[in-house]
Amino acid sequence: NAGVTQTPKFQVLKTGQSMTLQCAQDMNHEYMSWYRQDPGMGLRLIHYSVGAGITDQGEVPNGYNVSRSTTEDFPLRLLSAAPSQTSVYFCASSQDRQSSYNEQFFGPGTRLTVL
Amino acid sequence: GENVEQHPSTLSVQEGDSAVIKCTYSDSASNYFPWYKQELGKGPQLIIDIRSNVGEKKDQRIAVTLNKTAKHFSLHITETQPEDSAVYFCAANRDGGFKTIFGAGTRLFVKA
Numbered sequence: 031n032a033g034v035t036q037t038p039k040f041q042v043l044k045t046g047q048s049m050t051l052q053c054a055q056d057m058n059h060e061y062m063s064w065y066r067q068d069p070g071m072g073l074r075l076i077h078y079s080v081g082a083g084i085t086d087q088g089e090v091p092n093g094y095n096v097s098r099s100t101t102e103d104f105p106l107r108l109l110s111a112a113p114s115q116t117s118v119y120f121c122a123s124s125q126d127r128q129s130s131y132n133e134q135f136f137g138p139g140t141r142l143t144v145l
Numbered sequence: 146g147e148n149v150e151q152h153p154s155t156l157s158v159q160e161g162d163s164a165v166i167k168c169t170y171s172d173s174a175s176n177y178f179p180w181y182k183q184e185l186g187k188g189p190q191l192i193i194d195i196r197s198n199v200g201e202k203k204d205q206r207i208a209v210t211l212n213k214t215a216k217h218f219s220l221h222i223t224e225t226q227p228e229d230s231a232v233y234f235c236a237a238n239r240d241g242g243f244k245t246i247f248g249a250g251t252r253l254f255v256k257a
Binding site for chain 2: 072134
């Protein structure tokens, strides 16, 4: 198993550009989520999905869109990039939304800089 | 909203010493408290977790304690080694994993 994979590893955007961060998992996990990590602020939840076709907002959803057309993939779209979106983005998945106490498996992250 | 505070933000210890990281949470309904370790350039990885129905859990050199009344929990690492150097995050959630709230992280340095 590759686990959780993310592409690209690094990305530089200009203000106003759009892009999609890719996330895929091969563990047949139902739950997937996107976090951003900023210095001194830990990990903050952007959006999450409890299964294909179902998504919901987290703590900091503004400026981001998600969709979940398959169990494996959960892309994060930046609609119009802003310097405040400069961050490291992590995708995570966990096994079964009906189970309690699920370990989250994180991808290696995407470092995004918006100029 | 729910908040998790973590202290200290940086911790430096000598190899072989113990390290303690403390967290407090605000939502009294939180019942699951995982700890994640993040090595440089990698995503966080679960190292230990505790549920609200127990007060302490150990796994080799790592232990976590939970005080539900005071709403705080702590990570204890004994006999620290250089490979323990990393950023550690505490977290809290209700009912198993959704909308997990993370602390700000503790950067641990273990000096050889």
